[in-house]
Amino acid sequence: DTAVSQTPKYLVTQMGNDKSIKCEQNLGHDTMYWYKQDSKKFLKIMFSYNNKELIINETVPNRFSPKSPDKAHLNLHINSLELGDSAVYFCASSQEGRGGMSAEAFFGQGTRLTVV
């Protein structure tokens, strides 16, 4: 069983579209995250959720919105996609956090988003 799984693995879409990336963790963790990795391999946190409460919201465009239907899921919705949104998006989870990843975090395999 994959600990943190995200779908789809690849996503190619046109500018202006709305898309979602799903993430599920079966580790029973309290905190889930979304990270963006750009073409230069820089990793930046976008959001984290702890028990369905947003505890970090970095300065990302409001076109991006995390949705957590339950503790095991944190989906990423993106509206009006732009070329600059092309990147790899990683979901992760950990057992604790005040937004900090003080515990070991487990990452999904990533979703490569290409906006054309």
Add this chain to the structure above:
Amino acid sequence: LAKTTQPISMDSYEGQEVNITCSHNNIATNDYITWYQQFPSQGPRFIIQGYKTKVTNEVASLFIPADRKSSTLSLPRVSLSDTAVYYCLVGVEDSSYKLIFGSGTRLLVRP
């Protein structure tokens, strides 16, 4: 301005010890320092975590000086399979609390 910096790349040979240093000048008082390894087309994978002094596990050691403004990941006797990108991760106090990954160090292990 909070910055978390690492060398861009390092080269090594099988069997050598490799030390990768991360500078984190605004680390938050109560936060841990964590290191991750990333292979191509995979998510980062946890290696080691520490708060101060020295931590050792089965794959690496982490050295943290008293001021905690830097940390050094030490990989003993690297093998070809250790070729990867290594990231440090810290929480920093700037105008607000932020989690910041280092820029990553690409380690190439040669035979």
